[in-house]
Amino acid sequence: MQELKYLIFLGCVIPYRISSYEISARKVLEKLGVKLVEMPEFNCCGFPLDPVNHDMMLTLAARNLCLAEQQKLDIITLCNGCFGTLNHVNRELKEDKKLKERVNGYLEEIGTEFKGTITVKHLIHVLAQDIGFDKIKETIQKPLNPLRVAQHIGCHVVRPGKTVGFDDPEHPTILKNLVEVTGAECLNYTDEMECCGAPIIGVNDKIPLQLAREKLDHIKAVGAQALITVCPFCHMIYDLNQPRIERTFNEKFGIPVLHYPQLLGLAMGFSPDELAFKQLRVDATKIFTNARAGFMLHETHVESRVINSL
Amino acid sequence: MSKNREIQEKETEKRMVLKMSDMDPKFKYEISKLPGAETILLCFQCGTCTADCPIARFSDFYRPRKLIRMIQLGLKDTLLSNDVIWLCSTCFTCIDHCPQDVGIANIVRALRNLTIIEREMPVVYKELASNILKTGYAYMIPRLRLKKRDEEGLPSLPKADLENLVKLFDLTGLSKTLERLGT
Numbered sequence: 001m002q003e004l005k006y007l008i009f010l011g012c013v014i015p016y017r018i019s020s021y022e023i024s025a026r027k028v029l030e031k032l033g034v035k036l037v038e039m040p041e042f043n044c045c046g047f048p049l050d051p052v053n054h055d056m057m058l059t060l061a062a063r064n065l066c067l068a069e070q071q072k073l074d075i076i077t078l079c080n081g082c083f084g085t086l087n088h089v090n091r092e093l094k095e096d097k098k099l100k101e102r103v104n105g106y107l108e109e110i111g112t113e114f115k116g117t118i119t120v121k122h123l124i125h126v127l128a129q130d131i132g133f134d135k136i137k138e139t140i141q142k143p144l145n146p147l148r149v150a151q152h153i154g155c156h157v158v159r160p161g162k163t164v165g166f167d168d169p170e171h172p173t174i175l176k177n178l179v180e181v182t183g184a185e186c187l188n189y190t191d192e193m194e195c196c197g198a199p200i201i202g203v204n205d206k207i208p209l210q211l212a213r214e215k216l217d218h219i220k221a222v223g224a225q226a227l228i229t230v231c232p233f234c235h236m237i238y239d240l241n242q243p244r245i246e247r248t249f250n251e252k253f254g255i256p257v258l259h260y261p262q263l264l265g266l267a268m269g270f271s272p273d274e275l276a277f278k279q280l281r282v283d284a285t286k287i288f289t290n291a292r293a294g295f296m297l298h299e300t301h302v303e304s305r306v307i308n309s310l
Numbered sequence: 311m312s313k314n315r316e317i318q319e320k321e322t323e324k325r326m327v328l329k330m331s332d333m334d335p336k337f338k339y340e341i342s343k344l345p346g347a348e349t350i351l352l353c354f355q356c357g358t359c360t361a362d363c364p365i366a367r368f369s370d371f372y373r374p375r376k377l378i379r380m381i382q383l384g385l386k387d388t389l390l391s392n393d394v395i396w397l398c399s400t401c402f403t404c405i406d407h408c409p410q411d412v413g414i415a416n417i418v419r420a421l422r423n424l425t426i427i428e429r430e431m432p433v434v435y436k437e438l439a440s441n442i443l444k445t446g447y448a449y450m451i452p453r454l455r456l457k458k459r460d461e462e463g464l465p466s467l468p469k470a471d472l473e474n475l476v477k478l479f480d481l482t483g484l485s486k487t488l489e490r491l492g493t
Contacts, residue, residue, distance in 0.1 A: 012448040015455065015467055023462060042468035043446040043475060048438040049484075051396075051422040052431060054345055056482040060442075063478070099345070106481045110474040159402035169406050195364045195401035202434030203396045210368045276462075 004130055005035040006076035007068045012044055014078060018232040020276035024261040025078050025123060031139055031268055032131050041067055045082040059106045061089035066112045075120045080231035083122040084156025088163050090120050122157050124230055128174050136181050141269035143183025150187050150224035151175045154231040155195050179228055182267035190218040198233035212237050213245050216253045225287045226256045228263055239281045256284035334384040341381050346416030353378045353412045359404035365397050372397040374404050374414050390425045396432055426487060436493045443479055446470020
């Protein structure tokens, strides 16, 4: 089989505060034989500036695409926001000649040009399509049954459906299938496609917290032991902000939120320490200790932290 | 009693009656020229966007259908001075569900772009823009975090070409906007 090689686009949020996602993703991708090449140079994907100046967003994204074109590599992103933006701009510039001309007009001034020779993929696309479920299955050493989890795929990796053109934006199955490969059961719950609200948290923090509370309520109702995400923004809302949500609404959730590669990594036999479980805000120890007999992971010790004192 | 009713009626009138003098009939065309907003005239006000909008469920003010109608009516001044346009979380549910293929979230983005050119911008976007201009990253990554990457065995972060970034900020007109808004 041909070696899988990608240019890894980390974005801004992951190096800023969610490195557990990066650590675990690099671990599982290495195990699957994927080679990651670092960006030679970097600027933000452009997503945060789309509301400010659309042309600036296009140009920032296109510049990153040019860097990938020069390396002759497809891009892999871990962040839904980066994927949404880079993929959208890549497709739009490939299809719309006039737009390409305009953006290339800006890029010419810094000595580069968008050609349209690469593809942008999210981690879950690489896992499900390029690597494939069969290959992933081969690497599973400690199936996670009887663990029962819920998944939140996020918005920008499936919507707008026409632009992303991948999976069903109403009922996406890709992350569910990826969860089930690990041996864990993936539970259905109410309103799975509800947005986390992260993009507006700088303008209004009440609405995202209400959205997140509702999501956590729905997940709790079906008895999920953990929530699985594939985006640092979604993760930040459900994990980092969970104590705040509990305080605000005087409700107790205590639902651990794992990055998908952390879940996959456990099934591959990595220890929670190797997968940076300690960096999670909501204690994830209990998913090992609460699991019924037969679930082998409780053998691995995870330092437990008190988050319930709020 | 009758006085109360009088006050009530006056308030209702204030809310319901639009003055022709407040409307700019050309505004919808101005918006439809912006990328992503070309479909504004196709909206027939079915309300699917508002019904399916997660933000509208929790906000008393954010109603995508209403925003589109206000553009069609040409209520430019009300729209550009209204904080409500900053509440869209860009989940794109409205775009996927619209039976007329109206790019609702993109139209809201066009409104935001226009507001920034003609009026103000929320502080958070000023910060994000200035961070990107200074470092290439949307957030100022603390030095401690960079050191921690070494300890965690992660490769060092790629750097931005700041000279080129400044050029792009200038070319797209963003530098000028930021300067005008005192950032």
